[in-house]
Amino acid sequence: MTGLSDSFQRPIDYLRISVTDRCNLRCIYCMPTDGICLLPHQDILAYEEIYTIVKATAELGINKVRITGGEPLVRAGLPKLIQMLAQIDSIDDISLTTNGVLLGHHATELKRAGLRRVNVSLDTLKQDKFKIITHSSNKLGDVLEGIEVAEAVGLNPVKLNMVVMSGINDDELLDFAVKTIDEGWHVRFIEFMPINSEGTITSQFVSVSDMRKRLEQLGELEPCLPSVGNGPAKYFRFPQAKGTIGFITPVSEHFCFQCNRLRLTADGKLRLCLLSEDEIDLKQPFRSGISLGGLKQLIKEAVARKPLRHHLAEGYVPKDRPFCQVGG
Ligand code: SAM
Numbered sequence: 001m002t003g004l005s006d007s008f009q010r011p012i013d014y015l016r017i018s019v020t021d022r023c024n025l026r027c028i029y030c031m032p033t034d035g036i037c038l039l040p041h042q043d044i045l046a047y048e049e050i051y052t053i054v055k056a057t058a059e060l061g062i063n064k065v066r067i068t069g070g071e072p073l074v075r076a077g078l079p080k081l082i083q084m085l086a087q088i089d090s091i092d093d094i095s096l097t098t099n100g101v102l103l104g105h106h107a108t109e110l111k112r113a114g115l116r117r118v119n120v121s122l123d124t125l126k127q128d129k130f131k132i133i134t135h136s137s138n139k140l141g142d143v144l145e146g147i148e149v150a151e152a153v154g155l156n157p158v159k160l161n162m163v164v165m166s167g168i169n170d171d172e173l174l175d176f177a178v179k180t181i182d183e184g185w186h187v188r189f190i191e192f193m194p195i196n197s198e199g200t201i202t203s204q205f206v207s208v209s210d211m212r213k214r215l216e217q218l219g220e221l222e223p224c225l226p227s228v229g230n231g232p233a234k235y236f237r238f239p240q241a242k243g244t245i246g247f248i249t250p251v252s253e254h255f256c257f258q259c260n261r262l263r264l265t266a267d268g269k270l271r272l273c274l275l276s277e278d279e280i281d282l283k284q285p286f287r288s289g290i291s292l293g294g295l296k297q298l299i300k301e302a303v304a305r306k307p308l309r310h311h312l313a314e315g316y317v318p319k320d321r322p323f324c325q326v327g328g
Contacts, residue, residue, distance in 0.1 A: 003061030004299075006306040014261040015062045017050060020070040021266050021325045024109065027123075029163055029192060030323045034078050039325075043267045045283060047081045053264060053282055055088055056295045061290065062262070070266065070324050073102040079113035084115025095119065097161075100323045101139045103146025117228065118155045119188075120147055123162050124169045125176070133168065146298040157228060159186045159246070164211060165204040176213050180243035188233050188246035193275075194317060208247040221245065254308035262302075265326060270302045275280035275310035277320045 004012040021039050023031065045053070059194060065085060072078060085094055093116055100120040107118075122143060123133050130140040150158050164170050179185040190213050194202045215221060221236035225242060232255040233246030249255070256273075263271040268283025280302040286295065310316070 004303055005061075006303050008306075010257075010259060010306075010310055011061070012063055012260055012262060012303055012306070014064045014066070015054065015057050015264060016066045016068055016261060017054070017264045018068050018070060018266045018326065019050070019072050020044065020075040022074050023069060023071040023099070023324055024074050024101055024136070025071065025139070027099075028133055028168075029123075029165070031135075032322050036322055038325065039267050041254075043283075045264075045266065045268045047077070047084060049268070049283070049286060050081060050264070051084045051269075052292070053286070053295065054085055054091065056292055057262070058088050058090045060296055060299060063090050064095075065091055066095045066097060068097040071099055071101070072096060073098050073106055078106070078185075079109045079115075082110060082113035082115050089238050093117075096155075097121065098146075099134075100146040104141075104149045105143060107146065107149045107153045107155060111155055112202045115155060117157060117159075118150050119159045119161055120150070121163075122147075122160045122214075123165075124172055126172070129169060129172075158261065159187045159188055159257065161188050161190055161248075163190045165192050166206045168204060170206050170211075170214075173211055173214050174218060177218055177238070177245060180245055181218070181238050181241040184242035186244050186246070188248055190248040191251045193250050193312060204218060205251065207252045208249045209252065211247065213235055215245070250310075251278035251312055254309060255313070259306075262306075263326060265321075270299065271326060272302060272306040273310055275312060275316070275318055276307050278307070278319045279303060280305070 006012055084092060085091055094114055095117045096110065096115055097119045100122065103120065120143065124130050127138055127140050131138055147158055162176055164173065176187045180187055191208060192205050210300065212221065219238045222239060224235050224237045226233065226235050233248045235244050235246045237244045263274065265271055268286065269279035269281055271279045280298065282295065282298060285298060
């Protein structure tokens with residue numbers, strides 16, 4: 001097999017890059033209630049450092065990158081990073097995951113810099129609920145405007161990710177589904193992972209099979225192909241819909257067997273699995289002057305340590321970092 005692959009022969013071609021641990025929202029599932037201890041600025045990789053690390057991974061076989069966080073759009077000058085990454089020949093897809101609050105301001109510049117597409121996290125269409133879920137003053141209007149601007153400038157398809165939580169926003173499943181019919185939205189429903197809890201599936205969990213049963217009120221869901229990307233979501237559409245519905249099942253049916261990703265944390269650690277604490281530090285060797293060849297060797301050794309699967313089903317939840325520091 002050419003390119004990069006792990007010890008289970010899974011091709012590894014996708015890197016998710018967290019550019020900051022800062023966020024302008026405080027989502028209940030992501031940020032611990034007592035906040036997090038923010039990384040000191042000197043520990044956060046500079047854009048030039050990220051560029052060189054991505055170049056090394058690209059030479060090994062990575063060809064898709066996604067920028068995430070924290071909230072990536074709170075980091076100053078993000079279009080500059082996109083522009084740098086777009087110059088790496090073998091990187092052919094650059095995407096962004098954002099909460100959308102600042103998207104309306106930055107979408108045009110991001111597109112111009114080379115960003116291809118964007119995923120927006122949106123868990124509710126109701127103002128009061130938005131405040132409860134994000135612990136923030138009302139920014140729902142900004143998010144909705146950001147989605148419109150992103151579509152208008154061609155950051156398509158804009159995918160909307162909803163983490164479905166029982167008793168919090170599961171009453172809005174049908175509202176989101178109707179948007180795929182009436183407005184052509186591409187919505188993905190994500191099972192809630194108990195990342196910050198003590199290791200068991202909480203009562204807020206809603207399985208995808210339960211979601212599907214509820215959605216059947218609107219008609220029969222027909223399987224379809226994703227418009228772009230080959231991630232873990234399974235896609236469907238209602239017969240009359242322009243948009244699609246994706247389901248992501250990290251809890252009820254893990255998709256580790258097809259995992260093709262690595263994660264780079266904002267402080268320069270290569271994380272091999274979202275749900276495993278194993279990380280390899282690239283920042284220190286990099287700042288101590290490691291050669292590009294040495295960096296590539298470190299990355300290859302790290303990939304060889306990628307675990308076969310996560311152990312959420314057995315109740316194992318990593319305790320080292322909250323989601324906002326790993327880059328969801
Ligand atoms: N700030 C950006 C955003 O809001 O999209 C990027 C980072 S945020 C950590 C990315 C996404 O991870 C969340 O919006 C959500 O979709 C997902 N996420 C975070 N915690 C989760 C959890 N406990 N279960 C399922 N998904 C989660």
